[in-house]
Amino acid sequence: MLRFRSSGSVSFQDVWGNYLQISVSSSDTKKYNYHKILVVRGEIVAWDDIPESAVEIANSLLQTLKQKDPFTFYHCCRVGRASRRLAKAMDLNVYEQAILEYSGLFHDLGKISVPDEILLKPARLTKEEYEIMKSHPIKSVEILQPLEHIPFFRFLQPGVKYHHEKYDGTGYPYGLAGEKIPLTARIIAVVDTVDAMMNTRPYREGLPWDVVKQELVDFSGRQFDPSIVKVYLESVGTWADIEEQDQDEVVVAQVLREAA
Ligand SMILES: [Fe+2]
Numbered sequence: 001m002l003r004f005r006s007s008g009s010v011s012f013q014d015v016w017g018n019y020l021q022i023s024v025s026s027s028d029t030k031k032y033n034y035h036k037i038l039v040v041r042g043e044i045v046a047w048d049d050i051p052e053s054a055v056e057i058a059n060s061l062l063q064t065l066k067q068k069d070p071f072t073f074y075h076c077c078r079v080g081r082a083s084r085r086l087a088k089a090m091d092l093n094v095y096e097q098a099i100l101e102y103s104g105l106f107h108d109l110g111k112i113s114v115p116d117e118i119l120l121k122p123a124r125l126t127k128e129e130y131e132i133m134k135s136h137p138i139k140s141v142e143i144l145q146p147l148e149h150i151p152f153f154r155f156l157q158p159g160v161k162y163h164h165e166k167y168d169g170t171g172y173p174y175g176l177a178g179e180k181i182p183l184t185a186r187i188i189a190v191v192d193t194v195d196a197m198m199n200t201r202p203y204r205e206g207l208p209w210d211v212v213k214q215e216l217v218d219f220s221g222r223q224f225d226p227s228i229v230k231v232y233l234e235s236v237g238t239w240a241d242i243e244e245q246d247q248d249e250v251v252v253a254q255v256l257r258e259a260a
Contacts, residue, residue, distance in 0.1 A: 049152055051150055051153075054152065055255075057153075058102065058105060058106075059255055065108075069119055071201075072111050072119070073259070075199070077255060079105070079188065080104035080106075080255075082239075083104030083188050084104070086235070087100040089232070090187070099156060102156050104192075106156060107159065110135070124203050137162070137173060138161065138173055140160045141160050158182035162176060162181050163185050165177075165181045166222070167222060181225075187228055189225075197212045
């Protein structure tokens with residue numbers, strides 16, 4: 001959350017949970033339009049630093065996923081949108097909300113590299129097949145790596161790479177635990193799991209909201225960050241009111257328009 005402590009000094013908590021403080025010279029403030037200044041991991045970036053081509057890049061990457069597996073494509077769109085809503089409910093700033101929206105959108109891109117007979121299998125996966133499926137977060141990051149010279153795209157990597165880590169350290173690919181899991185990934189983990197539970201697959205029916213809600217409560221502190229589950233459950237009931245109305249939601253709306 002971006003805050004001003006005194007004139008020329010900015011402090012905030014970045015998407016990795018670090019508190020940072022920087023001094024801003026008057027020339028910087030002119031250049032960056034003061035209130036939009038952000039530093040992420042010691043690097044000055046600005047709200048305006050979301051490249052203009054970001055939406056086109058997202059559209060292009062997501063089209064490939066849509067051709068491979070429309071179900072995963074629409075899942076990514078829902079997770080992108082819900083990740084931004086949850087980031088907003090957590091009082092993250094607009095730049096961080098955009099990072100969450102794009103990270104959610106790209107989190108399962110790596111499923112492009114999973115063979116069709118596994119990705120589209122209309123039944124539960126075998127142990128061996130599941131091991132192959134588990135490679136997808138790393139594959140997602142590999143697809144984004146050619147863009148990592150652009151700060152905005154580099155900041156998408158943690159959420160994408162670690163979205164299957166669990167709060168108690170039993171997730172994959174690295175078994176990270178607690179706050180060692182980047183905040184973006186802990187946010188995506190909640191909305192990703194909710195979306196997966198609520199939607200019907202060929203081998204199981206989608207679960208009703210009451211059951212999903214209970215699962216979130218039961219797995220809070222085990223699979224999920226309890227503070228994020230708390231904000232999610234407190235705020236999700238109001239999200240329908242802002243459906244399709246949020247001016248900040250640019251990329252998911254455009255990707256869906258392109259796909260229609
Ligand atoms: Fe995933």
